[in-house]
Amino acid sequence: MTVQKAVEKAVEITKKHEYARVVSHYDADGITSAGIICNALIRRGIQFHTTIVSNLEQSFIQGLNDELIIFCDMGTAQLDLLLKHLKEKDVIIIDHHTPPLIPSTASNELISSLPSSFVHINPCLSTSKNEEEMVSEVCAAGLSYLVARCLSDDEKGNIDLAGLAVAGALGDKIGMDRGINKMILDEAIKARVISAKKGLKLGDGKIRDLILFSTDPYIPLMGKVEWVDAFLKKVDIEGDTRLSNLEEEEEKRLTAALLSLSGESKAGAGIREDDLVGTTYILNSEVVKNSIDFMRMVDACGRFGKAGIGIGLCLREKKMIEEATSLYMKFQSKLVSELNRIESAGGNEIKELPHIFYFYVHESGITGVLAGILAEYLYTGKPVIVLNKKAGLGAETKISARCNKKLLSARDGINLAKAMERASKEVEGFGGGHPVAAGASIPVGSEDKFIATLDRIIGEQRNRLR
C-alpha cells in the first residue's frame, strides 16, 4: 500500500469513531505527532485519551481496551503483538521506524497481510517507487500531519499544525528541504503558519545562557561561566541581550567569534559553520515561536516523564511554557555536567574498539542525546555507543548508538538499527531504530559480550562495502 492510500484509509476508519486512544513515543517526534493527532481529533469533535510511553510493552498492549487505537512513532516493531492482542480493534499505526530484521514471533508477511481493521502508515513499507523519494526522510509528526490534513473538512485544512511537524522533524534531525517535508514546509510558509529566519541556530534567549548551555550545536565554552563571560566581553556583546534582539552587525560579530573557537579547541571539537548558522523556522501559530526551543522543551517534558506538559504545549496552552522551560534547563544541566566530566577526564572515559567508541554514562535519562552529541561533534570517526547501566536484580542496561550523517554518507555500509538489533538478540536483549540512531536494552552483566559483538557486526557491515 502507498503512504497516501494508508493515510486515506486511516482517516476513513477514524471518522467512524467518537473516541480514540492515542499512544505515542516520549521524544519530541512522538509528542508532536500525538499533539497533531489530538488537535485534529478535537476539531472533528472526536474525544481522546492520550498516553505517552518510552516503549510498547506487551502488558500495556494487552490492557488497551478502546475501539480505536492510534499509535504514533511506534508500533512497527511490535506489529506481531498488536495483531495478537488487538485484532478485534481498529488500529492505526503512524510510524517511520524500520521494520525489524527478525520479528520475534511473526514473519515479515504480517506486514503485507494485515486485517482490514489495521492500517499501517510507514514509508519503509510503501509499495510505490515514485513515493519512495518523497517519503524516505519523514518523521512520525510529518506523517501525522498528513493524516490531520486529510481528517479536516474545513477550508483551513489543519495547515496550522505544520509547526508541530517541523518541531518533530527537528527532534529526529530530519531536514525540511526534501520530499514530503519540503511540501509541508512550502504550504505552511505560503499560509504564513511558518516563517524562515537565517542566522545563529541556537534557539532564542539571553545570549550568555544560550552559549553556556549550547550542547547541540556544541560550543566548546559550554558549561564554563568565566570563559563565556570573558568571550562575550572580548566580542563586546552584552550577555543579557536576547539573541532575537541583536543588531545584524552584532550577530555577525558573534557568529564569527564563535566559529573561530573551533580553531582554538584542542580535541578538534569544533563548530562547523552549517551546524551553527542556517535557517531557523518560526512557528507563528504555536505558543513557543522558535522551533528549536519548542522542540527542546517538548523533548525535555517527555524525558522527565511529564509528556502531558509537552502535549499541553502542542495544544497551545501558554501556562505550560514555564514548567517546560524549567524541565529543559534541568535536562541541559545534566548534559552539560556529563560533557564537562568527559572533557576533564581528557578522553579516558571513552573507550575505543576497531569500529566503535563506547562509554558508560553516569547521569540517567540523557543516554541518547549524549551519544548524539559525542557522535556529531566530538568522536566523529566511528559510531558512538553510550551505555546506561542500572543496578539491581533483573535490571536492564539501556544503550544508545549514534553516528553522524557524514559517516553514513561516506557509504560506509553502517546501519546501526540492524547492528543493534542483531547484537542485542545475541545477549537476549532487544533493539532497533534507525540507521543513524538506534537503541537497545540488554540484561545487566552482558555488556562486554554485547559491545564485542556490536563491534564485530559493524566491522562486517563496513567490510561488505569494501
Ligand code: C5P
Ligand atoms: O533510546 P534511544 O533514543 O537511543 O533510541 C533510538 C532509536 O532506537 C529510537 O527510534 C527508538 O525507538 C529505537 N529503539 C529500539 N529498541 C530499543 C531502544 C530504542 O528500537 N530497545
